[in-house]
Amino acid sequence: MRYFILIVFVLSGNAFSDNIDSSLSLPCLGCHGKSTDLTIPSLYGLEEDYIYNSLTDYKLDKRKNYLMQIISKAYSEHQLKILSYYFSKGHKDNE
Numbered sequence: 001m002r003y004f005i006l007i008v009f010v011l012s013g014n015a016f017s018d019n020i021d022s023s024l025s026l027p028c029l030g031c032h033g034k035s036t037d038l039t040i041p042s043l044y045g046l047e048e049d050y051i052y053n054s055l056t057d058y059k060l061d062k063r064k065n066y067l068m069q070i071i072s073k074a075y076s077e078h079q080l081k082i083l084s085y086y087f088s089k090g091h092k093d094n095e
């Protein structure tokens with residue numbers, strides 16, 4: 001019985017974090033999805049640290065971009081970490 005509970009917990013934990021990843025990243029994909037618009041860089045394949053540092057720089061107004069400064073402020077540091085991990089792993093199913 002104990003194992004059963006553990007398994008359910010692990011499975012639902014995974015499902016939950018997948019949902020967090022995709023729902024957090026959806027607004028980003030409106031601009032950053034696979035696109036031929038070269039004015040907006042694609043995030044896929046960038047290093048996790050690079051994405052996270054860019055986002056925190058925007059959040060702290062150290063890097064200037066009107067849109068990204070507003071957007072990054074709407075996420076907690078923990079959420080930015082999740083997003084950075086998500087894009088660095090190249091999840092392409094939402095494009």
Ligand code: HEC
Pocket residue numbers: 024025027028029030031032039040041043050051052054055064065067068071075083
């Ligand atoms: C309204 C359009 C828009 C949305 C939505 C948006 N971005 Fe951006 N993002 C931009 C633009 C434009 C730039 C380029 C800014 C610059 O040159 O500094 C950018 C730059 C970035 C960069 C730096 C990329 C690089 O190559 O240096 C990262 C990282 C980033 N965005 C992450 C995100 C994440 C994560 C989300 C969702 C939470 C998001 N963006 C949502 C428009 C958007």
